[in-house]
Amino acid sequence: MTDIASRPRRISRWGHAWRILAMLVISGLSAAAITAPTNGAIIPDDRLVWLRFVDPFLGLLALVVTMLRHRHPVVIAMLVTALSAVSLWAVGPSVLVLASLATRRRFREIIPVTVVAVAAGFVQEWLYPTGGFGTWWGYIAFAVPVTAIPVVLGYSIGQRRELVDNLRDRAETAEREQQARVAQARTAERARIAREMHDVLAHRMSLVAMHAGVLSFRRDLTAQEQATAARTIEENAHLALRDLRDILGVLRDPTTPADAGAIEPPQPSLTDVPELIEQTRTAGTTVDFDDAVDGPVPASVGRAAYRIVQEALTNARKHAPGARVDVALAGSAADGVRVSIHNVASINPAAEPLPGAGLGLLGLSERVDLAGGRIEHGVDPDGGYTVRAWLPCPS
Numbered sequence: 001m002t003d004i005a006s007r008p009r010r011i012s013r014w015g016h017a018w019r020i021l022a023m024l025v026i027s028g029l030s031a032a033a034i035t036a037p038t039n040g041a042i043i044p045d046d047r048l049v050w051l052r053f054v055d056p057f058l059g060l061l062a063l064v065v066t067m068l069r070h071r072h073p074v075v076i077a078m079l080v081t082a083l084s085a086v087s088l089w090a091v092g093p094s095v096l097v098l099a100s101l102a103t104r105r106r107f108r109e110i111i112p113v114t115v116v117a118v119a120a121g122f123v124q125e126w127l128y129p130t131g132g133f134g135t136w137w138g139y140i141a142f143a144v145p146v147t148a149i150p151v152v153l154g155y156s157i158g159q160r161r162e163l164v165d166n167l168r169d170r171a172e173t174a175e176r177e178q179q180a181r182v183a184q185a186r187t188a189e190r191a192r193i194a195r196e197m198h199d200v201l202a203h204r205m206s207l208v209a210m211h212a213g214v215l216s217f218r219r220d221l222t223a224q225e226q227a228t229a230a231r232t233i234e235e236n237a238h239l240a241l242r243d244l245r246d247i248l249g250v251l252r253d254p255t256t257p258a259d260a261g262a263i264e265p266p267q268p269s270l271t272d273v274p275e276l277i278e279q280t281r282t283a284g285t286t287v288d289f290d291d292a293v294d295g296p297v298p299a300s301v302g303r304a305a306y307r308i309v310q311e312a313l314t315n316a317r318k319h320a321p322g323a324r325v326d327v328a329l330a331g332s333a334a335d336g337v338r339v340s341i342h343n344v345a346s347i348n349p350a351a352e353p354l355p356g357a358g359l360g361l362l363g364l365s366e367r368v369d370l371a372g373g374r375i376e377h378g379v380d381p382d383g384g385y386t387v388r389a390w391l392p393c394p395s
Contacts (some may be wrong), residue, residue, distance in 0.1 A: 020063070023092030027059055030091040051088070059089020066093040069100050077101045077113045085120035086127070094120070095150050102154025103161065110151060117147050185362055270302030270329070270337070273309055277327065280313050286324040287313070294332040301391045304371055305329065305339050311364055312341035312387045320345065320385065336373070336392040345383030364389075 062080045069076040077097040084094035098117055102110050121143045215221070215229050268276070270293060277289045297305075309327055316325045323343045331337040361377060368375040368389055375389040 019096060023063060023066070023096055025092070026095055027089040027092035030088045055087045056089050058083055058087035059093070062087065062090035062093040066097055069097050073097075073101050073104065074109050074113070077109075078116060081113055081116045081120055084117070085123035088124070088128075098147070099150035099154035099157075102151045103158030105155055105158045105162070110155075114147055114151060118143050121147070182362060186366055268303060268306045268310075269299050270297055270305050273306055273327075273329065276306065276310060276313070280317075280325075285313070285317060285322075288324065288326045290326075290328040290330075292328070292330040293337060297331075297333050297337055297393055300371070301337055301393050304367055304373075304391050305337050305389075307367060308339045308364055308375070308387065308389050309341060311361065312343075315361070315385070316341075316343040323384070331390075333393045336390055339389045339391070340386070341388075342380070342386045343384050361387075 062083045065076055065080055069080075077100070080090060080097045081094045083090040094117060098113060101113055104110075118140075212233055215226065215233075221229070274289070274291070277287050280287050309329075313325060313327075316323060320343050323345060325341065325343040328340040329337065330340075365375055368391065371391055373389060373391040375387070377385070377387040380386055
């Protein structure tokens with residue numbers, strides 16, 4: 001894992017501009033304070049020549065070298081801080097590299113550079129004595145707090161950066177985990193539906209295939225035998241959908257061991273929706289139910305409609321406790337089945353909603369897509385929630 005303090009930082013043009021401006025201002029103030037005629041300092045002529053010609057060049061060198069501080073932070077900080085001992089125009093860059101180094105929050109790096117910075121100030125005071133501090137102890141009392149200012153500022157900036165980076169890493173990790181959970185739920189739902197479809201259709205389709213093969217290859221069958229094989233094919237084709245619930249619609253719980261022998265009861269269908277509504281009412285939810293389905297529908301379609309109603313009622317209890325729910329079923333075997341569930345906004349907003357992973361509607365979307373239907377869901381302008389689906393019936 002990459003150290004947060006070592007991560008490269010991208011600085012904008014404005015970021016570079018204000019840093020350069022700040023270095024120039026600090027360096028200019030430092031040079032002006034030394035060369036001002038009112039400070040009482042007596043500077044020899046040779047050092048004045050140094051100040052006018054060599055010092056600016058060293059300051060420019062320090063300014064350029066400072067741009068490389070992120071590649072070699074300790075080396076650049078030591079070099080620029082040492083240059084500030086003999087160059088007043090390098091004071092600004094030395095303050096910046098010291099603050100930049102402090103953002104790494106490594107005391108084994110900060111302490112040596114800080115000591116060099118204080119020592120550089122001693123050299124400056126010896127080269128250009130102002131006499132304003134009285135004694136060396138007076139200078140120390142001034143230099144240490146001034147040097148500590150960029151260190152403390154850089155340390156606090158590094159602390160804030162680390163906090164932001166940690167929060168960003170946590171958010172990215174949480175997003176990856178959520179995507180993994182969604183993918184796992186989608187895969188599990190697909191596998192469950194595939195098992196269900198395979199188990200229901202395998203037996204009947206094998207009979208259909210066998211009798212169809214007999215009709216294709218046996219030319220010596222009597223009319224009675226051909227009629228019997230054709231009726232068998234027809235019956236098993238119709239029973240394949242009905243047996244989706246009755247024969248192999250029982251699924252083993254994926255969390256139950258294979259040798260436990262625990263089998264779920266037959267899967268529900270559209271005729272079980274009224275019982276589901278009554279159970280929901282018994283649990284304390286007000287439900288208005290309108291059943292306008294004309295005639296029987298295939299078991300697979302009925303079970304999908306049941307699951308949609310079940311999940312919507314469950315979500316209503318979780319996220320809108322006490323709210324009224326309207327459930328409507330319509331359609332026929334020829335037109336398909338339309339399912340609509342709407343709950344108004346919660347009448348008890350103070351109640352804390354139950355937590356949810358958001359995977360129930362995802363599973364329903366997978367089921368409806370595999371059935372060739374459509375589903376839409378979302379929040380209404382009045383604060384309620386609506387789920388609508390259409391399930392086609394196979395011809």
